[in-house]
Amino acid sequence: MVSTIVNPTTPSPLNWSYTPEELRKLTDKLIEDGKQFDKQIEEIPDDECSFETVIAPLGRKTENESEVIEANIDFFQHVSPNKDLRDASAECSLKLQEFGIERSMNKKIYQKVAKVVENIKSGKFKAPENPEDQRLLEKMELDYRRSGLALPDDKLAELKELKKKLTNISIEFSRSIAEDKTTRVFTKKELDGLSEDFFENLEKTTKDGEEAYVVDMKYPSYFPILKLAKSEETRKAMMLAYGQRCKPNLDRLKEALSLRIKMANILGYPSHSHFKLETKMAKNPKNVLDFLQSLKEKLQPLGKEEIKKLLELKKQEKEELNQPYDGILHDWDLRYYNRMLIEKEYAVKDDEIKQYLPINEVTEEMLGIYEKIFSIKCVEIKNPVVWHPDVRQLEIYDKKTNDYMGTVYLDLHPREGKYTHAACFGLASGYDKEDGSHAYPVAAMVANFSKPTATKPSLLKHSEVTTYYHELGHVFHQICSHTKWSRFHGTNVERDFVEAPSQMLENWCWEEEVLEILSHHYQDKSKKLPKDLIQSLIKTKNVNAAIFNLRQIFYGTIDMKLHTMEKVDNDLDLIKVYDDLRKEVMMIENMPDTWPITTFDHIMSGYDSGYYGYLWSEVFSADMYFSKFKPIGILNPEVGEKYRNIILKNGGSRDAMELLKEFLGREPNNEAFLKSLGI
Numbered sequence: 001m002v003s004t005i006v007n008p009t010t011p012s013p014l015n016w017s018y019t020p021e022e023l024r025k026l027t028d029k030l031i032e033d034g035k036q037f038d039k040q041i042e043e044i045p046d047d048e049c050s051f052e053t054v055i056a057p058l059g060r061k062t063e064n065e066s067e068v069i070e071a072n073i074d075f076f077q078h079v080s081p082n083k084d085l086r087d088a089s090a091e092c093s094l095k096l097q098e099f100g101i102e103r104s105m106n107k108k109i110y111q112k113v114a115k116v117v118e119n120i121k122s123g124k125f126k127a128p129e130n131p132e133d134q135r136l137l138e139k140m141e142l143d144y145r146r147s148g149l150a151l152p153d154d155k156l157a158e159l160k161e162l163k164k165k166l167t168n169i170s171i172e173f174s175r176s177i178a179e180d181k182t183t184r185v186f187t188k189k190e191l192d193g194l195s196e197d198f199f200e201n202l203e204k205t206t207k208d209g210e211e212a213y214v215v216d217m218k219y220p221s222y223f224p225i226l227k228l229a230k231s232e233e234t235r236k237a238m239m240l241a242y243g244q245r246c247k248p249n250l251d252r253l254k255e256a257l258s259l260r261i262k263m264a265n266i267l268g269y270p271s272h273s274h275f276k277l278e279t280k281m282a283k284n285p286k287n288v289l290d291f292l293q294s295l296k297e298k299l300q301p302l303g304k305e306e307i308k309k310l311l312e313l314k315k316q317e318k319e320e321l322n323q324p325y326d327g328i329l330h331d332w333d334l335r336y337y338n339r340m341l342i343e344k345e346y347a348v349k350d351d352e353i354k355q356y357l358p359i360n361e362v363t364e365e366m367l368g369i370y371e372k373i374f375s376i377k378c379v380e381i382k383n384p385v386v387w388h389p390d391v392r393q394l395e396i397y398d399k400k401t402n403d404y405m406g407t408v409y410l411d412l413h414p415r416e417g418k419y420t421h422a423a424c425f426g427l428a429s430g431y432d433k434e435d436g437s438h439a440y441p442v443a444a445m446v447a448n449f450s451k452p453t454a455t456k457p458s459l460l461k462h463s464e465v466t467t468y469y470h471e472l473g474h475v476f477h478q479i480c481s482h483t484k485w486s487r488f489h490g491t492n493v494e495r496d497f498v499e500a501p502s503q504m505l506e507n508w509c510w511e512e513e514v515l516e517i518l519s520h521h522y523q524d525k526s527k528k529l530p531k532d533l534i535q536s537l538i539k540t541k542n543v544n545a546a547i548f549n550l551r552q553i554f555y556g557t558i559d560m561k562l563h564t565m566e567k568v569d570n571d572l573d574l575i576k577v578y579d580d581l582r583k584e585v586m587m588i589e590n591m592p593d594t595w596p597i598t599t600f601d602h603i604m605s606g607y608d609s610g611y612y613g614y615l616w617s618e619v620f621s622a623d624m625y626f627s628k629f630k631p632i633g634i635l636n637p638e639v640g641e642k643y644r645n646i647i648l649k650n651g652g653s654r655d656a657m658e659l660l661k662e663f664l665g666r667e668p669n670n671e672a673f674l675k676s677l678g679i
């Protein structure tokens with residue numbers, strides 16, 4: 001049970017009462033102070049450059065202290081109910097970002113950092129004794145080097161030029177997808193199978209004198225049609241239109257691939273993947289390719305079984321409809337028969353389950369579970385001073401020592417101008433202050449669960465409960481972390497590990513024991529989800545899991561294949577590369593005459609040589625869950641505490657692989673993940 005107190009015991013380092021004018025002033029001051037500070041560092045004589053004179057002040061001023069203020073300024077644009085504040089916040093945030101980029105390319109500062117390394121090497125100064133200090137030095141130096149600051153001026157200029165070109169191409173690539181206006185017209189009959197509310201927002205027209213609808217290619221149109229349209233011709237036509245968009249992106253992608261190789265070469269790496277993976281848990285392309293290959297081999301036999309099962313459904317349906325059966329599971333069949341299978345075999349209805357998951361009870365129980373597993377205590381502030389009346393504020397304490405650990409905000413319902421997804425915002429990272437005391441973290445969970453109505457509380461779908469649990473996982477990663485430098489706090493871990501703690505916690509939402517704790521019928525709180533409903537729900541977790549994981553493996557592999565290339569041939573046929581690999585990995589052919597790679601935005605913006613990360617972290621999260629928690633008890637506080645002290649507490653202050661090995665007591669592997677899928 002979450003207890004309440006009237007006032008916070010520890011003042012939050014964040015301020016929610018700023019005016020737009022104050023935000024602008026604060027931003028200007030931050031930039032002015034930053035410039036002053038940089039000048040001081042630039043003026044340090046080379047023979048005085050040491051960890052204490054250069055690195056520690058940089059860590060303190062440019063990371064520890066300023067990041068909290070920057071996050072405070074930035075957060076208003078996502079959550080403030082006041083438009084002027086949101087606008088000011090966006091404007092200031094952009095200014096700060098630009099200043100940040102300028103700073104990261106400051107060669108004079110880099111030279112001082114490089115001097116520190118040199119002076120330690122020559123024995124002039126001692127290397128820092130604290131391993132986290134040593135890590136700070138190494139990571140800082142590496143960041144500058146990866147930005148090209150160690151290069152001679154002409155090479156650096158060339159790198160900057162290539163970077164600019166690449167940025168423009170990826171903007172064009174994304175814009176082409178965003179601005180695509182492809183539509184198809186279907187008659188009402190052709191859309192048979194779709195529910196009435198699907199038609200509500202569609203533009204009406206006529207086709208061959210019949211009532212018809214204009215359908216665009218956005219997810220809310222595309223996925224329902226592929227899942228529900230009874231007519232195979234309709235699904236086929238939809239997929240064809242979807243897969244033929246943005247053809248000019250083929251050349252853009254080719255150009256981007258070749259620019260990335262050139263940039264990697266200038267920096268001294270054989271391929272873009274080598275460059276990208278250097279700072280990831282995976283470390284190098286071979287590790288990623290081996291990982292994907294091993295999963296593929298083990299999943300394909302099950303994938304074949306799943307395809308067979310879907311084909312049986314198809315055959316049966318075709319016979320009933322008196323239509324020819326071709327014995328092939330086409331791309332446009334997959335989501336349709338998958339949906340049919342779930343409905344037929346598991347009879348799970350979202351709406352029924354929802355009645356048992358009112359948001360306040362779920363929140364209370366969920367926090368209770370976190371309290372138990374992680375040995376913490378959540379205390380709610382009664383009348384918090386926050387940015388909107390919907391927002392709740394909690395203080396988190398260590399259950400044994402009663403020590404304050406951090407502050408959490410929950411902002412769960414939609415409103416105008418608010419961020420539209422669910423996410424955790426790490427507003428303040430913890431760090432050791434110069435006076436020896438510790439600055440504690442603050443994190444906000446922002447989501448858009450439906451608001452209560454006059455007659456019903458906000459009711460959550462099971463998938464929303466999972467999202468809630470996942471995002472709270474990030475929140476508690478922030479809160480349970482304790483590091484010396486903010487750069488390593490909480491979720492500041494390798495990009496291919498950051499999802500693992502949250503993915504692991506999602507497993508709780510698929511356990512009978514937990515679903516029973518979480519559920520309370522909104523009309524009668526003593527009523528729990530019926531056992532048979534829980535059991536069928538749990539069974540749906542792994543329906544066609546092999547096929548869907550093989551799809552992820554395919555995306556990860558094509559991304560790696562393109563980014564490990566050491567040169568781009570003129571006659572590189574991206575469509576063929578895509579189609580061949582797709583057939584080989586997924587065993588379901590890509591639809592002929594389509595080129596979905598032109599809308600695969602991930603590999604253009606941010607997930608280049610990084611798509612594998614989704615599966616990578618999931619496989620290791622399964623290893624932690626099924627090898628450690630599940631055998632001893634998923635609510636066992638001893639395992640939970642060990643997990644908290646090894647994985648969460650250390651954040652990014654040590655390599656994720658090292659932490660994982662310490663927690664597991666061995667090298668991680670994919671066995672638990674495969675076993676959870678029944679392999």
Ligand SMILES: [Zn+2]
Nearest residue numbers: 470474499502
């Ligand atoms: Zn996440």
